[in-house]
Each structure stands twice: as C-alpha cells, then as structure tokens.
Amino acid sequence: MSLPPDYMELDDEELLRQALTAREGDLRAFEQLVLRHQRRILADCRYLTREPDTSEDLAQEVFVKAYFGMQRFESRSSFRHWLQRIKVNHCLNHMKKRDSRGHSVGLDDEGTEQHAELHVAPAAEQELESEAMRRRVEAILHAMPPTLRVPLIMCDMDELPYEEIANSLGIGLSAVKMRIRRAREQFRAMYEAVQQQEKA
Amino acid sequence: MNQDPELGQPIELLSQQEHETGADFLNRVRNRIHRRTATSQVASFSWYLPRSVLLEMAGLLSHVAQSLAGRKEPK
Numbered sequence: 215m216s217l218p219p220d221y222m223e224l225d226d227e228e229l230l231r232q233a234l235t236a237r238e239g240d241l242r243a244f245e246q247l248v249l250r251h252q253r254r255i256l257a258d259c260r261y262l263t264r265e266p267d268t269s270e271d272l273a274q275e276v277f278v279k280a281y282f283g284m285q286r287f288e289s290r291s292s293f294r295h296w297l298q299r300i301k302v303n304h305c306l307n308h309m310k311k312r313d314s315r316g317h318s319v320g321l322d323d324e325g326t327e328q329h330a331e332l333h334v335a336p337a338a339e340q341e342l343e344s345e346a347m348r349r350r351v352e353a354i355l356h357a358m359p360p361t362l363r364v365p366l367i368m369c370d371m372d373e374l375p376y377e378e379i380a381n382s383l384g385i386g387l388s389a390v391k392m393r394i395r396r397a398r399e400q401f402r403a404m405y406e407a408v409q410q411q412e413k414a
Numbered sequence: 415m416n417q418d419p420e421l422g423q424p425i426e427l428l429s430q431q432e433h434e435t436g437a438d439f440l441n442r443v444r445n446r447i448h449r450r451t452a453t454s455q456v457a458s459f460s461w462y463l464p465r466s467v468l469l470e471m472a473g474l475l476s477h478v479a480q481s482l483a484g485r486k487e488p489k
Contacts, residue, residue, distance in 0.1 A: 239448075257431045
C-alpha cells in the first residue's frame, strides 16, 4: 500500500493533479489549495467589491467554481493566475448585478469617495506595522473610484496582463493603461497623505 | 508581466495583500462542494431513473411480443 502524499510539500500544479485524480468525495488535495490561496482571494474580493460582509461568500464561491472547473484548467498559466481570473470574473459579475439593482456606484463612476476608514491612524498605531499597513491599503482602495480601483487591483494585485484587463472590463487597451497610470498616481498620493496624517 | 517605471513602493504593497479568513472558511467551501455535488447527482438520477424504467418496459414489451409471435407460429 502506498503512503498518502504530503500535500503541504506539493506545488499548486501537482496538488491540482492529485485533486483531479482523487476518488469522488476526497477533497484533501483541493483543500490544501484552498488553505494556500484563501487569504489572498479574500483580500482581492474585499478590495474589488468593497463589500466586507459578502466578500467571504464570494471567495468561497470562487473556490467552488474552481473545483468544478478544474478539469478545464490548461497548464498555459499557473494555477494562481487561473484562480485570479475566476475571481475577477466572479467579482465583476457580482458588481454588475449589484449595480444594476442600483445598490452602489457603477464601474464607470468617477470621483474619490469619502470614507471614514481613511482616518484609522490612532488605532493603527497600536497595532503591528503589517496590520496597520494592510488597513491603510484597504482604506485607500475603498476610497478610490471603481474606474481606477478595479484595473489597479487586476494589474498590481492579480498581475493580469493589460490585454486581459481590457477584455474583462470591455474597454480599450490604451484606456486600461491610462487608468492604471492614474490609479497608481492616486494610490501613491493618498498613501503618502495618510502616512503624513498618521505622523502628525 | 507589466514592466512599468511607475512601480515601486507603495504600489508593490498591493501584490502582498492578504486578509485573514473566518475560522470556518474551509468547512463552508467543503459544504458548498458537497451540496452542489449532491444536487447534480439528484438531477442526473432524476433523469436517469425514468430513462431506465422506460428502457426496461420497452425490453419487457419486446420480450412479450417475441413470445406471442413464437406461439402463433404453426406447429
């Protein structure tokens, strides 16, 4: 009898192979993939949708979609990037549905929004620096308009190529490049402003 | 990969962002997978069962027809 594989030591692609060949109901290899990527997928869902309450549900649905779609995975990209694509499509669909119900600002709305979360400095000072930094980044992203925030996350968090961002958002390549440049400028300016605010 | 001169801190912080999940995150993913698997099995069974019954009945009718035809043959 062969020993069960040590899933912790396997890379993503090998885990995916194990998950594909596992007996029905045996989720151990896939669960290892979930454990490995859940924090990142959750952060992405939170920042893309700005919905802390529903982002856990969205992240779980991303993994369920990945599980039932893993037979279609082609090794042209890494598992991580494949998962990011599922997540981006899932979140964008969710946001379109939400916006069509008139619940929130649309993907085409401009203008920086005022968020109380930007003023987290006093509490953050008492926390670990990494947690303070995470909260700072989240607050800035939440305050950015969707037109800039979404392409910025897709480019600099998900590391998707410009062409794919353009296709997903249904806009031209030059528009994507321009939005990402503006988003980076705005993110940098807001980050420095928040840092100065915290020091003061 | 997108090579941009605009990259650097704090933009690079974005690629390191993670958020702690709830304690039951994995359990909930597992439950959703099991639920969806069970639903698809029920759906496929609900299609498979009438099909099997119809095939069985067709086989039975064909068997009866054959035996009747055998009886009518001259001795």
